[in-house]
Amino acid sequence: MHLQLNTRLIQVTLTRAPGYLHFLITGAYDFEDFRVLVLGCRDECVKAGMTRALLDIRSVAGDIPGLERYNLGVLFAETWGGRLKAGILSPRDRINKLFENTAVNRYAQVLVHAEEEAILECC
Numbered sequence: 224m225h226l227q228l229n230t231r232l233i234q235v236t237l238t239r240a241p242g243y244l245h246f247l248i249t250g251a252y253d254f255e256d257f258r259v260l261v262l263g264c265r266d267e268c269v270k271a272g273m274t275r276a277l278l279d280i281r282s283v284a285g286d287i288p289g290l291e292r293y294n295l296g297v298l299f300a301e302t303w304g305g306r307l308k309a310g311i312l313s314p315r316d317r318i319n320k321l322f323e324n325t326a327v328n329r330y331a332q333v334l335v336h337a338e339e340e341a342i343l344e345c346c
Contacts, residue, residue: 228263230256233283237267243275243346244268252285257295264309265302275346277339279312286317296325299333308332310342 226235226246233250246264250256260278268276287295299322303309311322315337323335336342 226263226267228256228259230259232256233260235260235263239271239273240277242273243277243343244271244273246276246278247282248278248280249282250284252283252287254287254291254294257287257291258298261295261299262302265307268307274307276307276309277312277342277346278309279339281312281314287322289319289321292319292321293325296322296331297329300326300329300331303331303333305330305332308346309334310346311335312339312342313337 224237226237228235232253233248233256236247238245244267248260264276264278313335318335318337320335323333326333334342334345
């Protein structure tokens with residue numbers, strides 16, 4: 224199902240999987256769109272009564288600048304808290320753990336990884 228979020232450059236497809244929600248994100252990276260994405264995916268988890276989510280950003284064009292990774296990590300921790308778990312599936316060459324470390328240091332439960340199996344085992 225296409226998830227309607229107020230974004231300009233990204234689109235989100237939502238699938239309910241056994242035990243978690245799967246968000247497939249496509250399009251081009253935009254900081255404001257990713258802020259909306261963090262909030263929208265959290266809202267969908269709460270609405271569905273799910274505590275686990277997989278966000279697949281492998282098809283998003285463009286990389287996330289360092290300061291924006293940090294700011295998104297803070298936002299993620301503030302809005303997802305410690306009760307909801309998320310795995311973010313990203314291309315291996317774009318992973319630097321800044322987002323993840325920022326969020327986890329604020330008690331969020333999130334893992335950024337290049338392999339779906341590792342995310343599903345952990346999250």
